[in-house]
Amino acid sequence: MDYVPHSSEDREAMLRAIGVAGTEDLFHDIPADVRHPTLNLPPGMAEPEVIRHLNALGRQNQNVQDMPSFLGAGCYNHFIPSIVSALILRGEFLTSYTPYQPELSQGTLQAMYEFQSLVCLLTDMDVANASMYDEATATAEAVLTACSITRRSKVIVPDTFHPTTLEVLETYAEGRELTLVRVPAFTLADDGTFHDCWEAVSAAIDADTACVAVQVPNFFGWVHECQQIADVVHANGAMLVVSADPVALGILTPPGAYGADIVTGEGHSLALPPAFGGPRLGLYATQKRFMRQMPGRVSGMTKDLDGKRGFVMTLQAREQHIRREKATSNICTNEALAALAFTINVSWLGPAGMRKKAELCLSKSHYAAAQIDALPGFTVTSPGPYIKEFVVHCPAAVRSVNEHLLEQGVLGGYDLGRVRAELNHHMLVCVTELTTRQDIDRLVAALKALG
Amino acid sequence: MENTEPLIFERSSPGRHGYSLPESDVPAVAGGDTIPAHWQRDSLPLPEASELDVVRHFTRLSQRNYSIEHGFYPLGSCTMKYNPKVNDATAGLPGFSFIHPDQPESTIQGALALMHNLSQALMKITGYANCSLQPAAGAHGELCGVLMIRAHHVKQGNPRRKMIIPDSAHGTNPATAAMCGYTAIEVPSNTQGTVDMDALAALLDEDVAGLMLTVPNTLGLFEQDIVEICRMAHEVGALVYCDGANMNALLGTVQPAALGLDVLHLNLHKTFTTPHGGGGPGAGAICVNETLEPYLPVPLVSEDDGVYAWDYDRPDSIGRIHSFYGNFLNQVRAYTYICTLGLEGIKRAGEYAVLNANYLKERLRDAYALRYDRTCMHEVVFAGLKEKAEGVRTLDVAKRMIDYGFHPSTVYFPLIVPEALMIEPTETENKDTLDTFIAALLAIAEEAQSEPDKLKDAPVSAPVRRLDETTAARRPNLRWQPPE
Numbered sequence: 001m002d003y004v005p006h007s008s009e010d011r012e013a014m015l016r017a018i019g020v021a022g023t024e025d026l027f028h029d030i031p032a033d034v035r036h037p038t039l040n041l042p043p044g045m046a047e048p049e050v051i052r053h054l055n056a057l058g059r060q061n062q063n064v065q066d067m068p069s070f071l072g073a074g075c076y077n078h079f080i081p082s083i084v085s086a087l088i089l090r091g092e093f094l095t096s097y098t099p100y101q102p103e104l105s106q107g108t109l110q111a112m113y114e115f116q117s118l119v120c121l122l123t124d125m126d127v128a129n130a131s132m133y134d135e136a137t138a139t140a141e142a143v144l145t146a147c148s149i150t151r152r153s154k155v156i157v158p159d160t161f162h163p164t165t166l167e168v169l170e171t172y173a174e175g176r177e178l179t180l181v182r183v184p185a186f187t188l189a190d191d192g193t194f195h196d197c198w199e200a201v202s203a204a205i206d207a208d209t210a211c212v213a214v215q216v217p218n219f220f221g222w223v224h225e226c227q228q229i230a231d232v233v234h235a236n237g238a239m240l241v242v243s244a245d246p247v248a249l250g251i252l253t254p255p256g257a258y259g260a261d262i263v264t265g266e267g268h269s270l271a272l273p274p275a276f277g278g279p280r281l282g283l284y285a286t287q288k289r290f291m292r293q294m295p296g297r298v299s300g301m302t303k304d305l306d307g308k309r310g311f312v313m314t315l316q317a318r319e320q321h322i323r324r325e326k327a328t329s330n331i332c333t334n335e336a337l338a339a340l341a342f343t344i345n346v347s348w349l350g351p352a353g354m355r356k357k358a359e360l361c362l363s364k365s366h367y368a369a370a371q372i373d374a375l376p377g378f379t380v381t382s383p384g385p386y387i388k389e390f391v392v393h394c395p396a397a398v399r400s401v402n403e404h405l406l407e408q409g410v411l412g413g414y415d416l417g418r419v420r421a422e423l424n425h426h427m428l429v430c431v432t433e434l435t436t437r438q439d440i441d442r443l444v445a446a447l448k449a450l451g
Numbered sequence: 452m453e454n455t456e457p458l459i460f461e462r463s464s465p466g467r468h469g470y471s472l473p474e475s476d477v478p479a480v481a482g483g484d485t486i487p488a489h490w491q492r493d494s495l496p497l498p499e500a501s502e503l504d505v506v507r508h509f510t511r512l513s514q515r516n517y518s519i520e521h522g523f524y525p526l527g528s529c530t531m532k533y534n535p536k537v538n539d540a541t542a543g544l545p546g547f548s549f550i551h552p553d554q555p556e557s558t559i560q561g562a563l564a565l566m567h568n569l570s571q572a573l574m575k576i577t578g579y580a581n582c583s584l585q586p587a588a589g590a591h592g593e594l595c596g597v598l599m600i601r602a603h604h605v606k607q608g609n610p611r612r613k614m615i616i617p618d619s620a621h622g623t624n625p626a627t628a629a630m631c632g633y634t635a636i637e638v639p640s641n642t643q644g645t646v647d648m649d650a651l652a653a654l655l656d657e658d659v660a661g662l663m664l665t666v667p668n669t670l671g672l673f674e675q676d677i678v679e680i681c682r683m684a685h686e687v688g689a690l691v692y693c694d695g696a697n698m699n700a701l702l703g704t705v706q707p708a709a710l711g712l713d714v715l716h717l718n719l720h721k722t723f724t725t726p727h728g729g730g731g732p733g734a735g736a737i738c739v740n741e742t743l744e745p746y747l748p749v750p751l752v753s754e755d756d757g758v759y760a761w762d763y764d765r766p767d768s769i770g771r772i773h774s775f776y777g778n779f780l781n782q783v784r785a786y787t788y789i790c791t792l793g794l795e796g797i798k799r800a801g802e803y804a805v806l807n808a809n810y811l812k813e814r815l816r817d818a819y820a821l822r823y824d825r826t827c828m829h830e831v832v833f834a835g836l837k838e839k840a841e842g843v844r845t846l847d848v849a850k851r852m853i854d855y856g857f858h859p860s861t862v863y864f865p866l867i868v869p870e871a872l873m874i875e876p877t878e879t880e881n882k883d884t885l886d887t888f889i890a891a892l893l894a895i896a897e898e899a900q901s902e903p904d905k906l907k908d909a910p911v912s913a914p915v916r917r918l919d920e921t922t923a924a925r926r927p928n929l930r931w932q933p934p935e
Binding site: 001002003004005006010011013014015017018019020023025026027028029030031034035036037039040041042043044045047050051053054055056057058059060061062063064065066069071073074075077079081083085086087088089090091092093094095096097098099100101102103104105106107108110111112113114116117118120121122126127128130131133134135136137162164165167168170171172174175176223225249250251252253254257266273274275276277278279280291297298299300301302303304305306308309310311312314315316317319320321322323324325326327329330331332333334335336337338340343344346347348349350351352353354355356357359360362363364366367385386387402406411414433436437440 | 455456458459460467468469470471472473475476477478479480481485486487489490491492495496497498499500502505506508509510512513514515516517518519520521524526529531532533534535537539540541543544545546547548549550551552553554555557558559560561562564565572575576578587588589590591593594598601602621622623625626627628629630631632633634635672673675678701703704705706709710720726727728729730731732733748769770771772773774775776777778779780781783786787789790791792793794795796797798799800802803805806807809810812813814825826828849850853858859864878879880881882910913914915916917918919920922923924927928929930931933
């Protein structure tokens with residue numbers, strides 16, 4: 001089936017009005033020898049058939065609602081209340097375009113303004129944009145922006161940063177003359193334990209450094225101390241980019257408080273389910289003095305002709321449709337609906353809910369870590385405080401541990417051997433407020449058999 | 452539409468809350484037990500509201516928006532067609548919404564199969580050798596495509612320096628070229644609204660990495676010389692990028708690969724009906740011929756005897772451009788749409804999109820100025836009113852459309868058409884809707900002469916009147932501030 005509503009009478013009347021015999025006459029600009037190729041697509045389906053087909057594909061996936069999962073590593077299963085999908089699926093939000101015509105887009109524009117406000121409050125920054133594609137692209141753009149502002153090209157990142165973000169950063173930096181310095185921020189002892197050597201990051205900063213990008217908590221889940229780094233960064237005229245998990249910001253000091261110049265983050269965990277890693281929600285906030293170098297769309301409050309409050313997209317002189325090759329970025333479409341979901345959820349949580357969510361993660365991850373650490377052969381080795389993810393050194397390769405767990409109906413944690421071969425006995429375990437004690441006990445029982 | 456709604460912060464009251472989270476089923480650990488006190492925040496001034504407060508607030512905000520589900524949304528180059536509800540139903544299935552991107556391949560065979568099937572369908576529609584679904588939006592696809600062109604030239608020993616882009620192009624094209632380290636060189640359009648071939652010939656040399664063309668172009672016109680343009684580019688070793696924002700016009704009629712275009716991005720949120728969501732999430736897909744195939748981002752999905760796996764073994768890849776695999780739920784929606792339409796539906800979509808646009812063009816040509824009087828494709832661009840009226844601009848015409856119950860068309864783009872008014876009806880609008888819209892535009896053209904103030908004062912029926920954008924940009928107020 002299709003969604004073309006024309007009757008044959010409509011079609012004929014329209015062709016007559018145009019003055020052509022058939023629609024073929026409307027395509028005469030296309031070279032005849034390539035017109036109407038054989039497409040080899042299957043016939044269409046009626047709605048019940050489509051649903052049956054998609055249901056069948058969906059059922060070939062094991063989902064994290066049906067089995068305990070300890071996978072995190074940048075994609076998290078946090079609780080999203082029922083109101084979020086009910087509200088974001090309203091056609092008025094779902095099927096509207098980018099709010100270029102503000103008179104008919106006040107709902108989207110006000111939601112964008114509220115989103116920007118929430119991001120600023122969570123991060124303690126002056127301004128935020130209306131979203132980026134994901135944390136990785138937000139961080140990559142933040143780093144490129146820092147290089148433009150400082151007119152320097154050396155970028156320092158600790159190796160505790162999410163490896164995928166670093167890959168995206170490398171891809172984005174391809175067209176620029178940029179030096180990416182990866183600083184080892186931990187060492188691995190012979191017994192498999194991690195030891196923090198965070199001071200190496202500060203030591204790497206010099207007068208050529210454009211920016212230092214750090215992640216809080218880091219990819220391995222622990223929290224670094226950032227005030228001292230910020231001081232060294234600023235003493236060298238460089239910028240500090242902090243990628244922060246907004247869930248952790250329910251407890252942690254916001255990056256603005258220790259002087260971050262740009263804060264990025266992954267907001268999906270407060271907006272949408274894991275969804276196989278997309279849609280995501282890139283957060284981007286900065287200081288007021290860097291506002292006009294910020295990429296992406298921004299909503300601003302203003303007044304209409306009658307003096308009534310309203311909202312418009314503003315600071316558009318930064319953007320591609322005005323500035324073209326001089327734009328701060330090529331981004332236009334962002335993750336607006338995910339930003340709306342974030343805004344709804346954070347409004348619903350409020351300060352007490354944000355705190356409670358983070359503390360539930362904290363309690364449950366520490367319970368899980370204690371239980372696992374007590375098992376013979378397993379050691380929890382996170383050299384700093386953590387909130388929802390910690391590293392476990394396993395007595396066997398994580399690959400085989402996870403195969404065993406899957407046989408027991410448990411999705412094990414992230415195999416750090418995928419990041420670095422010598423970490424193939426290290427598992428990154430993630431526990432959120434949705435993980436129950438029963439889930440954790442099941443994991444521990446299954447691991448016990450391997451000890 | 453709803454007339455006013457306070458900020459969520461203004462609906463807040465201390466001590467109220469909406470959240471519902473379980474009590475801890477393990478011994479409670481407070482922040483202070485494990486995290487040094489000075490690493491913990493001392494305040495979090497978020498709104499405090501009940502669940503009903505939150506629901507009402509966002510319901511009322513939604514009612515201050517126009518949408519496809521309200522009515523005709525004739526933005527040019529945006530393809531605001533009906534977004535089928537079944538797509539949202541399938542995207543919401545737990546087997547898609549609740550899977551983790553790092554799960555073992557054996558537990559995600561359905562998701563991998565879907566990505567593989569969607570890629571195959573897009574390749575069949577466009578004629579390309581391979582495709583990646585990783586871009587999260589059209590501009591992201593452009594970035595990916597131009598980085599692949601760059602990788603190709605680097606492999607040949609020289610990245611080259613220039614990217615040729617027509618003066619009618621979307622702003623993303625030059626912005627993308629600049630992000631990839633290229634100098635954007637503008638090629639003018641001729642009197643027919645297509646690329647000036649002499650000017651192009653004069654610009655092409657071996658320092659040109661590529662051309663970025665929109666097909667059909669942003670005037671809604673098909674570049675008749677496209678095959679020759681690609682040949683000329685290839686002759687100097689340059690590659691041709693196709694901005695596929697306007698692919699809806701070509702569905703089923705021509706495969707862009709057959710025209711010689713080396714790489715194409717698709718906007719799944721335009722051509723393949725995934726909703727725009729007030730500005731995103733979109734979904735791009737980047738389709739390439741054999742020349743660029745080695746450079747696609749990792750990972751791709753491979754299939755062997757009905758078993759699907761990630762393919763990271765692509766040594767010449769540009770790398771990753773997204774945390775994971777793109778906006779997967781929109782891939783589910785686009786796949787659902789393509790399954791629904793099938794071969795015949797895909798062909799009809801393109802055919803009727805072009806029929807609707809030409810119908811509007813013919814019915815409006817006496818009142819609005821046609822700069823290029825040719826058959827158009829999926830959209831038509833007018834140079835404002837045919838009979839100019841004192842002090843009335845295209846913006847006024849557009850704002851008056853609101854009072855007639857329509858979303859305005861795109862205005863002042865493409866930049867080469869003065870007072871541009873760009874209308875894309877899409878195939879999902881019926882003749883009655885188009886006739887009502889035509890009647891409104893004809894009435895507005897008359898009002899421009901007889902009662903121009905009705906245009907200049909428009910809109911009067913929207914939740915707000917025209918807004919002060921100048922002050923918004925000069926003295927930006929971009930966030931709520933907690934009271935001191």
